Amino acid sequence: MKILTANRLIDGEAVWLASDHSWAETIHAAEIARDDATIEKLERAGRAALCKNEVVDVNLIEIEIVDGEIRPLRLRERIRAAGPTTHPLFGKQARPGISIAA
């Protein structure tokens, strides 16, 4: 399973592509691609967003579902989704409902 992530151009905020084609600030809202056609759709949307200068550093990342929640396979992506493990008050983890990365 894959989701599409990027950083927002204006402030660098980590964002994920949601099913309504908006860039969500939390990973929960990401659209999950479970087949090649959806992966291709996400990639197309990523290229379009790059061209529109909404985001930079667009990447497809691998995830799994754990207890009904999206969990990236790589720690790097879990830290992007949560914030620095050394500063629990900074990054997304400061928001309600976002768990820490490690």
Place this chain on the structure above:
Amino acid sequence: MYRYDEFDHAFVKARVAELADQVDRRLAGEITEDQFKPLRLMNGVYLQLHAYMLRVAIPYGTLSSRQLRMLAHVARTYDKGYGHFTTRQNIQFNWPALSDIPAILDELASVEMHAIQTSGNCIRNVTADHFAGAAADEVADPRPYAEILRQWSSVHPEFSFLPRKFKIAVTGAERDRAAIQVHDIGLHLKKNEAGELGFAVYVGGGQGRTPMVAKKIRDFLPEADLLSYTTAIMRVYNLNGRRDNKYKARIKILVHETGTEELTRQVEAEFAVLKEGELKLPDADIRAIQAYFAPPQLPERAEGWGKLAAEKKSEPAFAAWLRRNVNDHWHPDYASVTISLKGIGEIPGDATDDQMDAIADLAEELAFDEIRVSHEQNLILPHVARADLRAVYDRLVAIGLATANAGLVTDIIACPGLDYCALANARSIPVAQEISRRLGDQALQEEIGDLKLKISGCINACGHHHVGHIGILGVEKKGAELYQITLGGSGDENTSIGEIVGRGFGPDEITDAVETVVKTYLSLREDPSETFLAAYRRVGPAPFKEALYGAQAKAA
């Protein structure tokens, strides 16, 4: 310290305006990321995991109180209330919005600071001994030469697109506190038999994925030849350095592949052409730059000696701080103070806006308005009267920065690692924090004695693990963090690259492993005066391997 002249002010202002225009055009979609990225990098703007990062240059680690207050202001106004001091004596802000960066740089320009050449394949911030101009063992202050190099290398048209980044360090003492032998060029300022100043020149040191100790290619270069000789080295590198492979593009690879003798010949041949030309430094120019770095007027303060003796007796914590964090100054009534940014369990190198403000006030009132950033990620007050040490200590206690651990096992260098850095493979900071908590007892640390522990979260080695007495390198293996230990590295005048001791350790094992290494050292040292490094150099890796991996290590 150096003060901008009109040209400097105009140049930095123009650069801020240029970047502001580039940011506007980027946000308006008029230029693509591929076009913009090299432009932002030339101004120290990176994109990391959570946000942009701005790296601000602190030339040779020297700051005034006014500048440190501005860094506090930037942290408070545009970031999340803290900054991270780096192993290049710079500061990084981890959360600025791209749209705010022109305003930040404009504010920094008002105190003669900028972020130019803190990234890119150019000559980066020239670093120096953090006790420069103050140390009792110094031949001369290396910073005027670092400043001459800074002025010469700033937007140098010939050297702005090198094969790869280029780092220069200068020290003015026999005891190397600037790690010059792991720099592209290391300069050791010294005097010859006639009493003239000049440099021993080292080339081709570096860390990263291919660590190399620099080779000395000149034992004594007269100071007047500094720029012509450096230019000769840069030309040889710029012409012959590899551009086909990023990982082989540093000058250390060129030195290694060419051979020291042949490379020296090429440099000397180029130097012979340049030697008597326009790059020869007029004596008056050197003295003019030196005048900016003249030491402050230091009145006699002999009362400090008696005062300290009494104060030391009354409080063991203060006595410990004096033992560890106070260095001899050339003026016997004065000392240099290390403000440890390594509180037990804290993040190495981080300082809050309030702490920066408080240190700025302290420096202004009791330390002649001068602060240094050390490559070991601490702050230094270079000139403090011994009579004022107690007052300085008390004020550091009040802001939580009086940890008496300079040079001890908890004085850890750690790169930002995977908590921030887009290049990292593993976290560094939490490893440093856990080791610090485990070994943080003051008596235990002092029993262990001088021990440099350095942690990098990837092979690029920003945490200098190759030259840690104990080095830790974080890697990613099968999606998890794994930490390799190296032993016996050193970044001083007897530089050595640490050797990998064996298989790596998981995040839950690495602190135990470090503790095992430390305990093994304590059990085998000849006496407490034999440091970890000396003991390792005497016994080699075998006892440590056995302690870490058991008897099977012997057979392997």
